[in-house]
Amino acid sequence: MTEDGLRILVVDDERAIRRFLRASLSTHGYTVLEAANGSEALAITAEQRPDIIFLDLGLPDMDGIQVTQQLREWTDTPIIILSVRDRESDKIQALDAGADDYLTKPFGMGELMARLRGVLRRSLQSGTGEPVFTAGSLTVDLACRQVTKDGQEINLTPTEYDILKILVQNAGKVLTHQHIILKVWGGGYAEEAHLLRVNISNLRRKIEADPGRPELIITEPGVGYRLRIQL
């Protein structure tokens, strides 16, 4: 695996959680650094330059959102929030502050690894740009504006294509409704919020095997959508 030896900083004030993450991540070949509070996290990030940060929101000295904001002032190191806070507003706030992804505790290790790979993949490919995206039977060629499913070309409306393009460019990452609306329509809320849902529904009908059980475009309730990778 190309990710072998990557250094992950786990920021959590609960020893049991740090311990369990260290054990699990070590078996995958990652090096785990630990911080029990926000200031420690900032110091370790500056000194040891981890490749990715797992950050808890409820830290004893400062809020995780604040830590994210301070980190984002000088580094693009990917941040995945791991928190028990499950309100949509918390997730949106963390994503807006610059976090790359959000996972609610308790989570399965499989889910965490998928998010980790998604984030890493984006951070590794950033700049170079990968013109062809493939997930399962779906292929999206951004250079040719071509979308195929099982080798068959699919006709998308310009709006549907725009939405799919943003999702592909951020594959694996959750995109907030507001973010997608801003990129596709350039602003607005009420009318576009409806248009977004309707377009996603139509898009699913065209690219999903079973639109009732979507496996590519995943809804993050109250937050936004995510294009799933690693099928």
Place this chain on the structure above:
Amino acid sequence: MNAIDLSSPFRSQRWNALWRYTWSLLLVLLASAISFPLHFVIAAENLVMLYLAAVVLAAVFLGRGPAILASLLSVLTFDFFLVEPRLSLSVADTQYLLTFFGLLAVGLVISTTVTQLRTQVEIVRQREAHTAALNSLSQDLTSAVLLSDMLRSVVQHIHQSFSTRVVVFLPDQEGLSLAADSSPDDALRPVDLSRAEDMFHSLPGTSDPGEPGQLEYLPLRTSYGLVGILGIDPGEEKKALVSTTQRSLLRGFANLAALAIERARLAEQASQAQVLQNTERLQHALLSSISHELRTPLVSITGALSTLLETGAINSPDQQSAREELVETAYEEARHMNLLVGNLLDMSRLESGALRLSLEPCDLEDLAGIAIARFGERRHNRTVQTSFAPDLPLIEMDVNLMVEVLVNLLENAAKYSPEASTIEIACSMAGESACIEVSDQGPGIPAEDLERVFNKFYRSPHMQHVAGLGLGLSISKGIVEAHGGHIQAHNRPAGGLTISICLPARQGVNGT
């Protein structure tokens, strides 16, 4: 109640007095008319007796004034008609002054006695009326159960007896408030709450007569202290409360009212104590049920993990499947615990009113998809079949909460239906509402339980063998109702249970 008939107009009394004096004049004239022909046969001195009779009659029936008038007129007419020289008042000797004083004294004595007697009779009659009024209020109060009914009969009875406005103030959390009013529309006299409050807090000895044109306040007192304030409109120039008997009647009413209020308060306290006891019992049951529900998965988790920890036991390759099963069990149970904790959290949010909906338009197909993914068909060994009516609009909802509702319904359906059976989700429009139906192929529930399944911690007695807290459906109900929708359960004709949710479909902007 003639005793307290205070409203008789002044004019009629005056007219009445004139009438009485006229009667007294007529009596004297009658005496003269009889005695004039008789004086030829009977000595004039004896005829005085006839005039005496007239004076006595006037004194008995007409009162003091007419009696005095009668004695004066009697002496004059007697002198004029019967004493020589007749038809003149020129009496040389003053002997008839004695007759006059005699008549006057008799008239005064009799009329005074009669007036006293009559006053006493009147007082007795008033007392009787007061006792009857108090009795009738007392009877009404005995039969009343609610404090509001008691207060209503108090003000009604006092209003009947005094024909004036009556109010009652009772203490509540914020101080004193108007609890009953005999004539709420009466804007004539202001209900001065602050004065009543002053009185309530300063505990003065007796009543507060107040300023002219204001209500008069009386304390409602029992042996335990002040329970309220009675206000009464004294009327024009305090006519309504002028006599001591009326005052004592009012005090009697006030005492009865105070006792009734105290009785109601004590009954209320007793029932509160009962409620508190029930709440404690419920909390106890809740705590033991929750700890049982949370500990059961912990037993499996601890068991599975401790087995795995003793690596020697299951380390050989041929026991790979046993190991996997242990891990799966532990993971499943942990997931189940997480669901329970989530439900408890939702419950407390619902109960404390801290649940805030963040509404967004949602596609019902998307909603069902998220719920099915979270439910996990393979994990439960159930297939979920979905059907959607064409052209369903987007529905405004808190998607996370509605997903929780659907997951709860699916979990419930899985719990009570046979292995490998199908659970159906059907979405359709019914008028202005979007309806989501979740149906299982289980045994259904008895008709009498259809309503109760949504009660908190309610578990059907027929289903005690299935583990659960009885929270899922009550939380679902709370969430659906917070959306302005409703939820109900019914048995399917072909067997199985359907829970249907109807949410208001606020028609928003329709996309293309």
